[in-house]
Amino acid sequence: MWEYSDKVKDHFLNPRNVGEIEDPDGVGEVGSLACGDALRLTFKLDENKRIKDVKFKTFGCASAIASSSALTEIIKGMTLEEAEKVTNRDIANYLGGLPEEKMHCSVMGREALELAIANYRGQKVGKENFEVVCKCFGVTDREIAKAVRENDLKTVEQVTYYTKAGGGCAKCHPKIEAIIEKVRKEMEKEAPPAKPEKKKLTNIQKIKLIEETLGREIVPALKADGGDLDLIDIEGNKVFVALRGKCSFCPSSGVTLKQYVEAKLKEFVSDDIVVEEVRP
Amino acid sequence: MKIVYVDNNATTKVAPEVVEAMMPYFSELYGNPSSMHFFGGQVQRKVNEAREQVADFLGADPSEIVFTSCGTESDNAAIFGTLDSYPEKRHFITTRVEHPAVGNVCTYLARKGYRVTELSVDREGRLDLDELRESITKDTALVSIMYANNETGVIFPIEEIGQIVKAEGIPFHTDAVQAAGKIPLNMKNSTVDMLSISGHKLHAPKGIGVLYIRKGTRFSPFIIGGHQEKGRRGGTENVPYIIGLGKACELAKKNLDEERTRVRALRDYLEKGILERIPNTLLNGDRENRLPNTLNVSFEYVEGESILLLLSDLGICASSGSACTSGSLEPSHVLRAMGVPFTAAHGSIRFSLSIYNTKEEMDYIIEHLPPIIQKLRDISPFWKDYLKSQKKE
Numbered sequence: 001m002w003e004y005s006d007k008v009k010d011h012f013l014n015p016r017n018v019g020e021i022e023d024p025d026g027v028g029e030v031g032s033l034a035c036g037d038a039l040r041l042t043f044k045l046d047e048n049k050r051i052k053d054v055k056f057k058t059f060g061c062a063s064a065i066a067s068s069s070a071l072t073e074i075i076k077g078m079t080l081e082e083a084e085k086v087t088n089r090d091i092a093n094y095l096g097g098l099p100e101e102k103m104h105c106s107v108m109g110r111e112a113l114e115l116a117i118a119n120y121r122g123q124k125v126g127k128e129n130f131e132v133v134c135k136c137f138g139v140t141d142r143e144i145a146k147a148v149r150e151n152d153l154k155t156v157e158q159v160t161y162y163t164k165a166g167g168g169c170a171k172c173h174p175k176i177e178a179i180i181e182k183v184r185k186e187m188e189k190e191a192p193p194a195k196p197e198k199k200k201l202t203n204i205q206k207i208k209l210i211e212e213t214l215g216r217e218i219v220p221a222l223k224a225d226g227g228d229l230d231l232i233d234i235e236g237n238k239v240f241v242a243l244r245g246k247c248s249f250c251p252s253s254g255v256t257l258k259q260y261v262e263a264k265l266k267e268f269v270s271d272d273i274v275v276e277e278v279r280p
Numbered sequence: 281m282k283i284v285y286v287d288n289n290a291t292t293k294v295a296p297e298v299v300e301a302m303m304p305y306f307s308e309l310y311g312n313p314s315s316m317h318f319f320g321g322q323v324q325r326k327v328n329e330a331r332e333q334v335a336d337f338l339g340a341d342p343s344e345i346v347f348t349s350c351g352t353e354s355d356n357a358a359i360f361g362t363l364d365s366y367p368e369k370r371h372f373i374t375t376r377v378e379h380p381a382v383g384n385v386c387t388y389l390a391r392k393g394y395r396v397t398e399l400s401v402d403r404e405g406r407l408d409l410d411e412l413r414e415s416i417t418k419d420t421a422l423v424s425i426m427y428a429n430n431e432t433g434v435i436f437p438i439e440e441i442g443q444i445v446k447a448e449g450i451p452f453h454t455d456a457v458q459a460a461g462k463i464p465l466n467m468k469n470s471t472v473d474m475l476s477i478s479g480h481k482l483h484a485p486k487g488i489g490v491l492y493i494r495k496g497t498r499f500s501p502f503i504i505g506g507h508q509e510k511g512r513r514g515g516t517e518n519v520p521y522i523i524g525l526g527k528a529c530e531l532a533k534k535n536l537d538e539e540r541t542r543v544r545a546l547r548d549y550l551e552k553g554i555l556e557r558i559p560n561t562l563l564n565g566d567r568e569n570r571l572p573n574t575l576n577v578s579f580e581y582v583e584g585e586s587i588l589l590l591l592s593d594l595g596i597c598a599s600s601g602s603a604c605t606s607g608s609l610e611p612s613h614v615l616r617a618m619g620v621p622f623t624a625a626h627g628s629i630r631f632s633l634s635i636y637n638t639k640e641e642m643d644y645i646i647e648h649l650p651p652i653i654q655k656l657r658d659i660s661p662f663w664k665d666y667l668k669s670q671k672k673e
Binding site: 012013015018020029033034036037038039040057058059060061062064065136167168249279 | 388391581582583584585586589590593602610611622623626658659660661662664
């Protein structure tokens with residue numbers, strides 16, 4: 001069962017501003033039945049160009065309904081310039097947080113708002129100008145890049161949690177990885193990290209430290225469970241390993257890799273280590 | 281809060297008689313069945329008795345019963361234990377609607393270079409036996425097909441399948457985790473070589489399972505260790521749980537008629553109540569060949585997790601094939617394999633009953649479900665669109 005905050009539960013059980021405004025100033029629609037969630041947002045402005053009334057209709061899970069409800073409460077009374085600045089983080093924070101796997105619900109809210117504002121201004125935010133990276137859920141490179149930037153995402157899994165991209169057939173994972181890398185490079189240029197938390201290692205020092213950490217902290221624990229692990233290669237911050245013994249067919253090996261091996265290497269070597277499994 | 285538990289395909293209440301049977305074997309009769317002294321010996325006799333109870337329930341010989349830790353272990357042991365015995369054969373046949381305990385083993389096998397055939401199902405969740413016939417080759421090491429589906433309750437014609445498989449001399453395994461206790465199982469004149477059951481689906485506790493292995497079936501142990509279970513599964517016997525499962529099997533045998541009559545009647549009553557009161561509701565799965573306790577329905581234009589949470593708020597515990605409940609983004613692989621349309625797949629709810637359910641509980645669900653679906657449809661953008669499209673026609 002999901003751990004939803006009281007605020008999420010409240011907005012799910014008693015959603016605010018449900019409905020559709022007749023003759024609205026702006027309409028934004030995202031999602032579809034096939035995708036498993038969808039949101040239709042309509043708003044009306046007052047004489048001062050502030051959002052006087054806003055309503056939503058949502059098909060989806062509890063957090064999708066709660067996110068939509070929260071969005072309408074947040075933007076009511078705002079000018080469009082103010083509303084434009086609302087991020088999915090604002091929606092999630094308003095709700096006292098969402099489970100990470102459900103962050104895409106808050107992103108759906110932000111996207112519908114963006115479309116509704118564009119609709120009012122007579123602009124087109126068509127998907128045609130952008131590449132649809134994830135064909136299963138129809139997510140474009142622009143949407144993925146925006147989610148990575150706004151939420152400081154680092155992995156494909158996180159991108160899936162936030163945008164659904166990559167949650168289906170998984171064929172687009174390399175493309176998503178490339179987008180993450182590109183956006184993160186841009187972000188680094190814009191705001192170089194204030195201070196490196198661990199002292200910079202030379203490549204040789206890093207490789208040695210990884211080997212030592214694997215041997216001391218990780219392999220003995222895996223062996224205790226009948227498993228084992230081989231270090232295959234190191235490329236920059238990426239550490240490629242192969243799981244052996246019982247680990248190789250353990251259904252929770254993915255968890256082992258991320259929550260155990262990667263966590264240990266981050267702790268002892270460097271915060272930016274990413275562990276990847278090499279399959280035979 | 282009132283609790284109406286209708287999620288018995290997920291897990292069941294441990295029967296009070298089972299708890300009672302188990303209790304002495306924790307801190308009083310705690311001996312190891314393998315020990316030479318009387319203190320272990322008396323425990324061994326009880327384990328043997330439990331083995332006989334399970335064998336009696338399955339129409340098997342006690343020597344064909346291997347205790348495991350769960351249904352998943354039984355499935356894994358059957359598959360890996362057989363493939364290991366036929367190392368020269370590299371083809372495995374199963375279905376697209378198996379439980380992950382078999383389904384994810386297939387993914388693993390495919391990665392290891394096995395050729396895996398996953399048989400398709402039709403809109404009602406039924407297999408095409410011609411597809412099975414055409415899939416069998418000289419290279420086929422094992423066929424594993426579930427007895428009944430956990431999500432829809434659809435029962436496969438296991439003996440008919442077994443005849444096809446055995447005619448080719450190929451070992452046949454079935455995951456009967458959902459069938460056991462709900463429909464009669466008799467291994468005596470069966471074509472099944474191996475069959476998995478799980479304790480916690482039939483009112484025994486979690487953490488105990490059985491793999492039935494027909495005499496003469498080639499099998500390599502999956503868990504290698506001591507001589508326990510005649511060398512077919514190492515590890516000191518989980519004595520209290522084995523005794524609990526023995527008792528549960530004895531009860532299940534007695535209660536089988538009730539499952540097939542009273543529980544079925546309750547399920548049919550619930551099904552009728554829901555279908556009559558809620559428009560745009562579809563029944564998922566073969567209505568005829570279905571477990572007597574299982575009801576899987578889809579409510580169009582609403583999403584399953586939302587339904588479950590609103591039900592849960594009223595104390596009603598059910599389950600859904602919706603993507604959102606599992607943390608994955610795609611709806612149930614079973615419903616997708618059946619080709620359930622997207623308008624309905626996300627809004628599927630499974631009710632699974634047991635002998636502990638009452639008619640009053642069904643009335644409670646029938647009373648509270650329609651306003652829940654209506655509330656969510658009022659929030660859903662697609663419901664209004666659908667109503668509009670109906671008016672035009």
